[in-house]
Amino acid sequence: MARRLRPVGLDFIEVAPTRLVFAGRTTAAPEDVYRALAEEVEGWPSWFRAVTLARPTHGGAGREIKLAGGIRFQETIMAADPERRYAYRVDTTNAPGIRALLEEWLLTPSGSGTHVQWTFAADGPTAVRFALTAARPGLGHSFRSAVRTLDLRLAERRRGADQ
Numbered sequence: 001m002a003r004r005l006r007p008v009g010l011d012f013i014e015v016a017p018t019r020l021v022f023a024g025r026t027t028a029a030p031e032d033v034y035r036a037l038a039e040e041v042e043g044w045p046s047w048f049r050a051v052t053l054a055r056p057t058h059g060g061a062g063r064e065i066k067l068a069g070g071i072r073f074q075e076t077i078m079a080a081d082p083e084r085r086y087a088y089r090v091d092t093t094n095a096p097g098i099r100a101l102l103e104e105w106l107l108t109p110s111g112s113g114t115h116v117q118w119t120f121a122a123d124g125p126t127a128v129r130f131a132l133t134a135a136r137p138g139l140g141h142s143f144r145s146a147v148r149t150l151d152l153r154l155a156e157r158r159r160g161a162d163q
Helices: 030-039 041-047 126-134 136-162
Strands: 018-026 051-057 062-067 072-081 085-093 100-110 113-123
Touching: 018 126, 018 136, 030 041, 030 085, 030 100, 030 113, 030 136, 041 051, 041 136, 072 100, 113 126, 113 136, 126 136
Parallel strands: none
Antiparallel strands: 018 113, 051 062, 062 072, 072 085, 085 100, 100 113
């Protein structure tokens, strides 16, 4: 059953009781990574294995996300700064115990590619905060795998455009 979460602003990224931060690197340019994140929402399942469905809602101002295992999110896009930042707040979810959730993707040019930082900011009772902290290794693995897969897909797209 979906529950409404506490609405939070972008400042929640800095003050959330649980903050999990992961970093990776792509050979793709920031504009290509941003396009995959923010403009090609329905493509997420092709590179982020945990995501089984992603689609824009409310004319692109929101997203519907389904994860492997049945977790669902209805989200509001909080920041869409081309080539720099993409952030969204979870408004409703069927994930138990979470009170507030905001995720942010920061993109920074790095040599001939992009440094990608994903921050997962959440609030919930002590048991939820403990569970999220315990899930850090799995979330990190999922993020790193997703960034590698996205990078491969973007490289294939570049090669196809060059031919």
